[in-house]
Amino acid sequence: MSQKVKVVTIEEFQEKEPKIFRRIYAGEKNGNIRFCKADRYKTAVTGTFAIPDKRNPSSVKITFGYYMTKEVLIFIDSGNSVKNIMKHMQNYETTEFLLLDFMECILKEDLIFLQSYEERLTKLEEELLKGKIKDFDRKILLVRKELSALSSYYEQIADVGEVLQQDAAERGSEKESFLFGLFCNRAGRLYTMVQELKEYSMQLREMHQTQIDMRQNEIMKVLTIVTTIFMPLTLIAGWYGMNFVNMPELSSPYGYGIIIGACVIIIVIELCFLWKKNWFK
Structure with a gap:
């Protein structure tokens, strides 16, 4: 690896370059890096990286700072994250190309990583259509949280x-400017892909809600049919339940059978009516 690239711990950099350290970590509470940024100065570019961990993008981030001049590119990392990424870097002569190559390495496997989310969502859709999915709300919420974290990161x-x-x-380096422009386009495409995946997850959520609404409508339909069928019978039961002495049916030996027959006829008529109106389909 080029001698122009160095990795130092936060403590070492803070001790050697306290003013620059304050620039890099300005706005970061207790030195905790929350986002990616780049700040230009007269002779240097400083900033931070906050890369979502692919094992848990919504909660864990790989964070470190950097300081770049024409002579040296310094990464500020107390762990081994930067060193692991640098193993895949090429040996360029300028610090700008070294930083560009480093950033390219960061995004190297991200397209395949995002395709795994598409596969997860497709599997959820298949299970949703089969009606065999469990904990759908929890699963889709987790995916959306991770996609939101990735969306902010790519932006x-x-x-x-x-x-x-x-x-x-502004330094007149057309080649570097062109290559950084290509990098921006690549990051932009990844951002667009994440937005499409978020839209896909929203469609699945709406589909799940539609299925719930349809099941609730079926339940309400059954309850409505039952209520419609038994409402006249409830009226008859209430009517004769008053036991007025002048009701001849109560003293007739055929009264009980007549009422049963009337109820059966009413139920048959109602079922025929509902069937004709396609309530049972």
Whole structure:
């Protein structure tokens, strides 16, 4: 690896360059990096990276800072995250190309990673159509949280690329400016892909809600049919339940049978009517 790239701990950099350290971590509470950024100065570019961990994008981030001049590119990382990424870097002569290559390595496997989300959502859709899915709300909420974290990340990393592209253009380096522009386009495509996946997840959520509404409508339909059928019978039961002495049916030996027959006829008539109106389909 080029001698122009160095990795130091937060403590070492803070001790050697306290003013620059305050610039890099300005606005970061207790030194906790929350987002990706790039700030241009007269002779340097500083900033931070907050990369969602692919194992848990919504909760865990790989964070570190950086400081770049023409002579040196310093990464500020107390762990091994930067060193692991640097293993895949090429040996360029300028710090700008080294930083660009580093950022390319960060996004190297992200397209395949995002395709795994498409596969997850497709599987959820298939299970949803079969009606065999459990804990759908929890699963889709987890996916949407992770996609939201990735969406913010790609938007931020594209902004970093734009700052570096502008810096290269103002220094008259057309090649570097062009390559940083390509990086911005790549980050933009990943951002667009995440937005499409979020839209896909929203469609699945709406489909699930539609299925719930349809089941509730079926239940209400059954209750309505039952209520419609037994309402006249309830009226008859209430009517003769008053036991007025002048009701001849109560003293007739055929009264009980007549009432039963009348109820059966009413039920048959109602069922025929409901069937004709397609209530049972």
